[in-house]
Amino acid sequence: MRKSTPIRVRIPAIGVDSGLIRLGLKRDGTLQVPPNGFPAGWFTGAPTPGERGPAVIAGHVHWSGRAGVFARLAQLKPGDSIVVSRQDHSNAVFRVNRVQQYPKTSFPSAAVYGDIDRAGLRLITCGGLDYESAKYEANLVVFADLIS
Numbered sequence: 587m588r589k590s591t592p593i594r595v596r597i598p599a600i601g602v603d604s605g606l607i608r609l610g611l612k613r614d615g616t617l618q619v620p621p622n623g624f625p626a627g628w629f630t631g632a633p634t635p636g637e638r639g640p641a642v643i644a645g646h647v648h649w650s651g652r653a654g655v656f657a658r659l660a661q662l663k664p665g666d667s668i669v670v671s672r673q674d675h676s677n678a679v680f681r682v683n684r685v686q687q688y689p690k691t692s693f694p695s696a697a698v699y700g701d702i703d704r705a706g707l708r709l710i711t712c713g714g715l716d717y718e719s720a721k722y723e724a725n726l727v728v729f730a731d732l733i734s
Contacts, residue, residue, distance in 0.1 A: 587636030590674035599666040600658035623649025635670040636678035656711035680730035705732035
């Protein structure tokens with residue numbers, strides 16, 4: 587697919603239907619996160635969904651004591667679909683390959699953001715809640731490939 591800005595993400599299996607904002611990098615080189623629990627955000631430093639390479643969409647699992655846009659992301663299974671609506675009025679449809687959780691201290695940046703030979707999508711949120719500290723110690727990453 588040609589480059590086109592993503593404007594919405596839908597994940598029928600978990601009831602997600604969210605607009606998308608633009609995300610860049612923080613001063614420390616890490617991915618910005620959306621400023622609120624909704625909507626999700628698309629990383630502008632990656633390919634657009636449908637282009638060759640790994641497009642990246644991030645969202646919160648919780649925000650201010652409430653469920654965030656990606657609260658149910660861990661429930662996705664291989665074969666589930668993700669639909670990204672694009673500014674050119676096309677939809678990029680992806681199929682989930684796997685869902686993985688990684689400690690924040692050893693996040694595999696190359697595997698998540700590194701170049702691939704096809705159109706892919708990565709959905710990222712927090713995981714591994716430490717109930718004692720009330721902080722997330724991991725990131726959950728959904729890996730998906732374009733199917734249409």
